[in-house]
Every structure is written in structure tokens, then in C-alpha cells.
Amino acid sequence: MILATRPNGTRDGELVVVSSDRARAVAVPAIAPTLQALLDDWDTLAPRVEEVSRALAGGLVAGEFAIDDDTRFLAPLPRAHGFADGSAYINHIVLVRKARGAEPPPGLETDPLVYQGTSDPFLAPSASIPLEDEAFGCDFESEVAVLTGDVPQGTRAEDAGRFIRLVLLLNDVTLRELIPPELAKGFGFFVSKPQSALSPFVVTPSELGDAWRDGRVHLPLETRLNGELFGDPHAGPEMHFSFHDLIAHVARTRPLGAGTVVGSGTVSNVDRARGSSCIVERRMLEILDGGQPKTPYLRHGDRVTIEMRQGGVSVFGRIDQRVVKYERPA
């Protein structure tokens, strides 16, 4: 099942079911007007949405529309009730800490790093990144993420898989130059982590076939900067903490409400030939090689695209964002 949210003048948009070739879609207002409504009552409603998905595969469905390049989807959840973003790729943690001159954290391989990010609103897949000042050091972080159902407090990793409803991509926009002073205060990220963007499509794990296993997505994640390949690291084997592990960690002392977004952290491989999913990693490698970073952080006008392909299909559609100058209210 492949889902998306299209604009309808409301904050939460309208849920649509998407065909497997990502070329057609149809709204299902009689079943669930929004993705949040579907997630709120998943066990009852998902089978009915699956029926529509099968009907769409079988031929023309009343009310269907064509998806083309001009189709402007919202974030699947334009506002979610929670966003817990992990950092599950050890290679990324080690490189980024090196770049900041910081030590790897204690428990690097046993205790996941997670922060809670803003989830209202999430940026649409093709929304601009509103950057006031290039000196903030704006960076992308290409990630895989899942949407959970209701996860009971204290759920264990071995039970977490059954609470994963949907899989998606996200761009965890990060303001690198605001991080050191913020982390020095001891409370973690806040202003250094502005809004993230979500991919247009969310898919059930079963849509991924055998690329979904062990709570990981076993596909490369492709990031382009101004059209040039920046990296296509594999999201599977080097994801040290699986989504099962991440969910168990974030639900350790709290329940998670339906529709919580859990992010993987920046996808990163030890093999340098795979490139990077964020600028700061490349800068660190440049420092290690030549003493100096060469790649600048994002500038106004830069364009970032993020997608993941399987058998020629862009599974989650494309996150495609341009950085624009943001003017503060006078």
C-alpha cells in the first residue's frame, strides 16, 4: 500500500492511495480523510484502504487522478504529534563528532542517540528550505524513517516490528554552525534543527518486499546536490540500531502515539566511494585528506534531491528542495 497527502486547504490535507507505478491516485474520504485518521484506527481502516489499493491495481477507479511532475503533494503527515530522530549509522556519528572536535559518545554501540525534533509543520517534499542566514551553516541529512502505530511504554525491540505502519524518507535539515553553542548548554538540539521535509509517498513495509528485513531498509539512498550525485550509501547493513532498536529506545519510558515519526539518522557507509548523505561528512573527509574543508554548506538557490530506487521505481518519490532566503517578520 502506497499513500500520500494532497493539499485541500486544510492543515492536514487529504489522504490519497497511490498506484504501484506511482502514476495514479485516488482519495478515500469515506474511509479516512487524513493519514492521521487512518493511523488512529489502523486495524479497522487499513484493510479497507488496501481494498482501494487493489482496485486501483485492477483498473480505472472512480475519482482517480494522474500524478505528474506538477503534482504537489504535502508531507504525508503535514503535522505529526511526535518526531524522534535517531542516529543509527555509527560512521556518521564518528565523522560528525570528529568534525566538531568532540569525542564519540559513551555507549556508542549500545545506547542509541535520539533527539526530539519539530513535527509541526513538516515541510512538503518540494517545499523550499527557508534559510535566514547562510552563516548558520545549513546542511541536509538524508534519512529513512518509519511511522508507528500506538506503541506501549516499555515495548521491547523484539516486539517493536508490529508497530511499524509505514516507511518514508526525510531530510533532517540541520544548521551546523548553531550546533556547538547549543550543545554546550547541555539540553541538546533545538534552534540548530529546524523543520524537516518528508518524502511524498509512504509505503507499508510489505511494499518493499525483501528489501525490508530486520527492521532496516536494504536499499541505497541517493542524494544529489545541484543535480550531481552527492552520495548513495546503502541504508541496510551499516544501520547499527534497527528501527526495532530505535523504537524500543524511544518508548523506554513513554508510550508513542499513532503517527509518531522515528528517523534513522543520516545514512552513512564506511566505504568512501558511496559518498555522503550530508555535507558535514564530506567536509570532515576533506579535512582528514587535506587539512581543509572544501565543500561549503548550502547557499541560497542550492537544490537538494533525495530518493531511493528499487527496480527502477522511486519508492518514496523524490524530496526536491531549494534553499531560499527567509526574511524575519519586521
Place this chain on the structure above:
Amino acid sequence: MILATRPNGTRDGELVVVSSDRARAVAVPAIAPTLQALLDDWDTLAPRVEEVSRALAGGLVAGEFAIDDDTRFLAPLPRAHGFADGSAYINHIVLVRKARGAEPPPGLETDPLVYQGTSDPFLAPSASIPLEDEAFGCDFESEVAVLTGDVPQGTRAEDAGRFIRLVLLLNDVTLRELIPPELAKGFGFFVSKPQSALSPFVVTPSELGDAWRDGRVHLPLETRLNGELFGDPHAGPEMHFSFHDLIAHVARTRPLGAGTVVGSGTVSNVDRARGSSCIVERRMLEILDGGQPKTPYLRHGDRVTIEMRQGGVSVFGRIDQRVVKYERPA
């Protein structure tokens, strides 16, 4: 205008308008079924809800019900899209850091400390605190909070006041013994900050009369532990960063969606005679006085109540919670 949310079998509950003596209430489904719906379209809907509020003041209204001790309100927003919790009382920061053997953060008086907490679900005012293990060091933190409208990215403190829609209280439950290892990882709080509880009533700033000024609530906040007064520090003069300052800080690089909860942090006064709004502060004072903390963290069965009075009225109603043993799913 005084509002609350009563259970109706949905996740978001039903919005009710409450009389000024907090004795009667009436639902307004034809105007706004939920508090979130009201906040989403405040400028249009709030005047209509105000009309109902005035009708309630004028006499019997069709559909009204009596509020008594058995009335079980939900959190006004049982699930919000965002919760940014500040730490605006410098005295609290200094004492808690001392208790952890940590230095006060850089920029203590110029740069607010804020973390993003879980907002789905918020605990109801009389909900139990589900604590798996007393060794987690469970503590309360009695706070004032506001609910915002849509706040544009980069809003300045001098403009922030007009985005404050409603005022409330919250209990920011904290697991003290989980904090040091978590903060050592550098990403801030997560498992050490489980669900918070909200007060039954939210009120417009105008309901507070001259107790609302300069973005602060100028009233004492009373906390009782097992029926005994634990503290009643004044929430006004020593709130170093006002809600205007806190909103400007959290909206520095992101917009805030309608219904974002912004918390003050633990209310705390330098004058020891006012007591404390959390256990860790009292423990620190005990250490300073006698070398040893004497007051234990919360145990299963302990009861915490938090409220704020103005002219004999409990403005926000009472947060009244008992700590209960939580069993993880098998």
C-alpha cells in the same frame, strides 16, 4: 474564557467552555469539537466561543453540566503537535546543575535553555504517573505554560505576546537518575523526560487580569506532596525569560504550529521560605545544609498536587497525580 476537554471516546476529547466559578461547563460542538480545532481557526471561532462563555455567565445554558470532584477532564490538548519546555527560572538551573555536579551553562542569563518534550499523549490532570522502577528517581516539576497560535519563524520577543492564546499549568515529570548518562551522550533529554500532565483548565491571558503582565503569570504556584505543602514559589518576578522571550527563542529558526505548548520550566525562587517545585531542588538544599539529601524521589503511591490560586479560585484547576507501578509488556 476558560476551556477544558472532556472524554468522549476519541483521542482528542471534546472541547467544553467553563464558567468563571469553575462549577459549570458546556460543550460547543457546533463551533469547535476540539481545542485543537479552536486553535486552528482561533480568530474566527474564539469570538463565538466567547459568546457561549458570556451566556454561561448570564445563566443556565442548554446542555450545560455541573463540574464536581468526580469530573474527569482529559488534558486540554490530549495530544499536541509540539511541546517546547524552557527553563526560565535561573535559581532552578543553578541548583539542579549543582546537584548534578555540573557547571551552569554558558549564556545562563541571555540564551534560554529549551528542550522538546513528548506531546502525545499528555497525561490527564488526574492520571497516574506510570513508573516502572523507583530507581529511575522520579520527580515532579511544577510549571506554568502557554498554548500558542501559529507563530511565524523568526518572530521577535516584542511581537510574541499576540501569539499567546491560552495559559495553563503542567507537571514535567522527570527521571533524575536517567539524566546524567543521557546528557553525557550530548543530545539532551529523551528517556529521562517521560509524559507530562496538563492542568484541567486553560484560560485566556485576560482571565488572569493584572496577574498576566510582561509575558509572565504573577501568582504563586502551589505544590503539595502527599498533602503537605512542598513549595509555593512566585511564578512572576524571578521568571528570567518571559514567555515572550521563550517563544522568540523556540521560533528562532522554525515556525510553531497552533497549539504548541511552551513551558516555563520549574518555578523557583531564591527565597528558601517559598519551598520548591521539584524534589531535586530540596535535595540540593539539604546537601548544601547537611552534606546529605534527605528527601527521597517519588515512590509508588506518592501523590503530587499542583495548582495556582487567585482570589480563592483555583485558576487552572488541580493537577492531582499518584505514582503507580508500571509493568512493561511481557
